[in-house]
Amino acid sequence: MRKRVLSMKIVTISREFGSGGRELGKRLADALGVPCYDHEIIEMVAEKHGFDKNYVSHISEKDIRVFYPSTVGNRFMNPPTLQQPVKIVAAQHEIIRQGDCVIVGRCADVLCQDMRPLNMFVYADRLSKLRRCEDRADENEQISEKEIYRRMKQIDKERAAYRKLFTDEKWGRKEFYHLCINTSGKEIKALIPAVAAYVNAWFGMC
Amino acid sequence: MRKRVLSMKIVTISREFGSGGRELGKRLADALGVPCYDHEIIEMVAEKHGFDKNYVSHISEKDIRVFYPSTVGNRFMNPPTLQQPVKIVAAQHEIIRQGDCVIVGRCADVLCQDMRPLNMFVYADRLSKLRRCEDRADENEQISEKEIYRRMKQIDKERAAYRKLFTDEKWGRKEFYHLCINTSGKEIKALIPAVAAYVNAWFGMC
Numbered sequence: 033m034r035k036r037v038l039s040m041k042i043v044t045i046s047r048e049f050g051s052g053g054r055e056l057g058k059r060l061a062d063a064l065g066v067p068c069y070d071h072e073i074i075e076m077v078a079e080k081h082g083f084d085k086n087y088v089s090h091i092s093e094k095d096i097r098v099f100y101p102s103t104v105g106n107r108f109m110n111p112p113t114l115q116q117p118v119k120i121v122a123a124q125h126e127i128i129r130q131g132d133c134v135i136v137g138r139c140a141d142v143l144c145q146d147m148r149p150l151n152m153f154v155y156a157d158r159l160s161k162l163r164r165c166e167d168r169a170d171e172n173e174q175i176s177e178k179e180i181y182r183r184m185k186q187i188d189k190e191r192a193a194y195r196k197l198f199t200d201e202k203w204g205r206k207e208f209y210h211l212c213i214n215t216s217g218k219e220i221k222a223l224i225p226a227v228a229a230y231v232n233a234w235f236g237m238c
Numbered sequence: 239m240r241k242r243v244l245s246m247k248i249v250t251i252s253r254e255f256g257s258g259g260r261e262l263g264k265r266l267a268d269a270l271g272v273p274c275y276d277h278e279i280i281e282m283v284a285e286k287h288g289f290d291k292n293y294v295s296h297i298s299e300k301d302i303r304v305f306y307p308s309t310v311g312n313r314f315m316n317p318p319t320l321q322q323p324v325k326i327v328a329a330q331h332e333i334i335r336q337g338d339c340v341i342v343g344r345c346a347d348v349l350c351q352d353m354r355p356l357n358m359f360v361y362a363d364r365l366s367k368l369r370r371c372e373d374r375a376d377e378n379e380q381i382s383e384k385e386i387y388r389r390m391k392q393i394d395k396e397r398a399a400y401r402k403l404f405t406d407e408k409w410g411r412k413e414f415y416h417l418c419i420n421t422s423g424k425e426i427k428a429l430i431p432a433v434a435a436y437v438n439a440w441f442g443m444c
Contacts, residue, residue, distance in 0.1 A: 153412075206359075206410075206412045211418070211420065218440065222439050225439070226438075226439050227436070229431060230429065230432035233432050
C-alpha cells in the first residue's frame with residue numbers, strides 16, 4: 033500500500049487570484065493525461081454526499097472553523113466525532129487519493145503531504161493579474177480596477193487564512209513549494225510543455 | 239540598439255549556498271548553448287584590467303561600500319568619479335551585455351534589469367544543502383555539520399547584503415524572480431532539459 037502511495041504523481045497548485053493558476057492546472061493536467069480537480073471536486077463531493085454545492089465550496093477553500101463547536105478548538109484535525117465539514121474534507125481527500133492528478137487549491141499541498149506531491153505556487157505582478165481578471169470577466173460585467181484589486185486582496189487573504197487552519201507554514205512562502213512560477217506578462221499555454229516536462233523529470237527521481 | 243538588447247536571452251541565477259544553483263547554471267548554459275559566467279567573469283575582468291582575482295571576487299559578490307569614500311554614501315550607483323570597484327562592476331556588466339548567457343550570482347538580476355533577463359532563484363532545504371556541501375567537499379577536508387551550517391548562513395547573509403547595495407528588494411523574495419526552483423533531494427542534471435525548455439518558451443514570448 034505504501035509503495036502505491038509513493039508511486040502516485042500528484043501535483044498541487046496554489047495560486048494567487050488572477051495569476052492564471054487554474055488555467056495552468058487544467059492545461060498541465062491535459063498535458064500529463066491526468067484529471068484536474070478544482071470545482072469538479074466540489075461537485076463530486078456534493079453529489080456523493082447530498083450536500084449543497086455552495087456549502088461544500090465554502091468548506092473547501094474558506095473556513096471550516098465556524099462549523100465546529102468551540103470545545104474542539106484547534107484540534108479539529110482529530111475531532112472527537114466526524115461532523116459534516118470533516119466529512120467533506122475527508123471526501124475530497126478520498127477522491128484525490130484515487131490516482132495521479134493535478135489539484136488546484138483546496139489546500140491540497142498540506143492535506144496530501146503524506147503522498148509526497150509536487151507543490152507549485154503560481155503568482156504574478158498586480159498589473160498582470162488585473163489584466164487576466166479583466167480578460168476573463170463577462171463582457172456585460174462592469175467592474176472597476178479598484179474593485180478587482182479589492183477582490184484579489186480579499187480572496188488571497190481568505191486562501192491564506194484557510195491554509196492557516198492546517199499548518200503554520202505561511203501561504204505563498206516559496207520554501208513550502210517545489211516550483212514557483214511567475215506568470216507576469218506570459219501566455220500560460222506556451223509554458224505548459226516545459227512545466228509538464230519538469231513534472232515528469234521531478235517524479236522520475238522520486 | 240534597443241531592439242538588440244530586447245532580443246537577447248539572459249538568464250540570471252541567484253542561489254542559496256549549497257542548493258546546486260551553480261551546477262544548474264553551468265548545465266543550463268550547456269543545454270542552451272550559451273556561455274555561463276560565474277568565476278569566469280572574475281578571471282576575465284581581472285585579466286583585462288590587471289586586478290587581483292581575489293580583489294575582483296570580493297567586489298563581485300560581497301561588499302563594495304568599503305572601497306568608497308564616505309562622502310559618496312548610498313549614491314554609489316552614480317559616483318562622482320569612476321573608481322576601481324565601479325570599474326569592476328561596469329566591466330562585468332560589459333561582458334554580460336555581449337550576448338546570450340547564463341550568469342550565476344553577481345547580483346546580475348538587478349544589474350541587468352534593463353535587458354529583461356529571466357531571473358531564477360535556486361533553493362533547497364537545509365539537509366539537502368548540507369548533503370550537497372558534503373558531497374562536493376574535498377575528501378581530505380574535515381568539516382563538521384555545524385561548520386557547514388555556519389558557512390551556509392554566513393555566505394547567504396553576505397549575498398543578501400550585497401544585493402541590498404543595489405536594491406530594496408529582498409534577496410530570495412519570490413516576487414523578484416520569474417522561476418523559483420527547489421532542488422531538495424533532486425538530481426540537478428535530470429531537471430535541466432525541462433528548465434531549458436522553460437527558458438526557451440519564456441523568451442519565445444518576450
